[in-house]
Amino acid sequence: MTATLIDGKAFAANLRTRIATEVAGLKDQGIVPGLAVVLVGEDPASQVYVRSKGRMTREVGMNSYEHKLPADTPQDALLALIDQLNEDPAVNGILVQLPLPKHMDEALVINAIDPAKDVDGFNVLNVGLLATGQKAMVPCTPLGCLMMLRDHLGSLSGKRAVIIGRSNIVGKPMAQLLLRDSATVTIAHSRTDNLPELCRQADILVAAVGHPRMVQGDWIKPGATVIDVGINRTDDGLVGDVDFDAAKEIAGAITPVPGGVGPMTIACLLANTLTATARVYGLPDPEGLTP
Numbered sequence: 161m162t163a164t165l166i167d168g169k170a171f172a173a174n175l176r177t178r179i180a181t182e183v184a185g186l187k188d189q190g191i192v193p194g195l196a197v198v199l200v201g202e203d204p205a206s207q208v209y210v211r212s213k214g215r216m217t218r219e220v221g222m223n224s225y226e227h228k229l230p231a232d233t234p235q236d237a238l239l240a241l242i243d244q245l246n247e248d249p250a251v252n253g254i255l256v257q258l259p260l261p262k263h264m265d266e267a268l269v270i271n272a273i274d275p276a277k278d279v280d281g282f283n284v285l286n287v288g289l290l291a292t293g294q295k296a297m298v299p300c301t302p303l304g305c306l307m308m309l310r311d312h313l314g315s316l317s318g319k320r321a322v323i324i325g326r327s328n329i330v331g332k333p334m335a336q337l338l339l340r341d342s343a344t345v346t347i348a349h350s351r352t353d354n355l356p357e358l359c360r361q362a363d364i365l366v367a368a369v370g371h372p373r374m375v376q377g378d379w380i381k382p383g384a385t386v387i388d389v390g391i392n393r394t395d396d397g398l399v400g401d402v403d404f405d406a407a408k409e410i411a412g413a414i415t416p417v418p419g420g421v422g423p424m425t426i427a428c429l430l431a432n433t434l435t436a437t438a439r440v441y442g443l444p445d446p447e448g449l450t451p
């Protein structure tokens with residue numbers, strides 16, 4: 161192995177320690193941040209994530225409110241719950257676990273969340289604020305990726321970044337964040353012509369397509385920094401979108417799966433909840449937790 165391993169698990173643990181210190185400081189002022197997580201349906205993977213989010217929320221000293229609704233919940237009932245959480249001063253962050261059951265309009269539900277409590281950063285207002293370089297709530301996965309990239313590379317200015325994946329959750333906000341750091345950004349996707357050749361030009365390669373081991377070793381520029389956002393459950397366990405064993409011999413640095421982007425996503429959810437709390441009380445943004 162020649163690449164440096166970017167240890168997201170350790171990075172996230174460190175981030176949570178810093179968050180816990182900030183939370184303790186707020187408690188001295190009588191403020192306890194609260195995160196509400198809403199899960200509709202019984203998807204086993206989603207239940208695992210929600211449980212681990214709840215545990216880590218409590219570990220950093222925040223209040224965790226979990227709302228589990230049956231899969232056949234009418235959309236109006238979910239909207240009524242969101243309204244109630246929007247109005248609840250004990251709730252500073254609201255996360256509605258995606259995907260939602262097919263009978264629901266995901267965009268409508270997400271846009272019903274108070275933008276100030278939208279810790280996923282999926283609400284159109286936050287998307288627009290990020291795109292125009294204003295103070296926003298920033299989606300957790302790209303925020304975690306940005307933190308790891310800055311930590312490993314320092315300045316991203318002038319670097320060529322290729323993002324594979326154009327989702328609203330990862331690809332598009334990742335592009336916005338990298339642009340803000342003056343990287344030269346290309347968003348590629350499953351229909352991109354000559355994808356391997358394009359990837360070979362990338363100093364920073366972010367893989368967020370959802371195809372197990374799609375990115376081959378010879379797609380990677382020697383010395384490049386590779387961020388693997390993929391979480392694919394296969395017969396040989398959890399694997400990323402990058403062929404890790406091949407990539408680690410060529411890349412300069414790479415995130416593993418598991419133990420890379422995933423833990424950072426949850427840590428950034430807590431970071432966003434802390435930021436949202438600070439902002440409602442008119443306090444300055446916590447240091448180092450926002451882009």
Ligand SMILES: Nc1nc(=O)c2c([nH]1)NC[C@@H]1CN(c3ccc(C(=O)N[C@@H](CCC(=O)O)C(=O)O)cc3)C=[N+]21
Binds near residue numbers: 209418
């Ligand atoms: N509104 C919303 N916001 C989300 O942020 C959101 C969501 N919906 N729906 C589902 C996805 C998925 N997601 C993950 C978070 C952490 C890990 C994670 O910590 N993974 C561990 C491994 C966990 C395992 O073993 O399964 C790791 O990569 O090391 C994975 C996936 C957040 N999501």
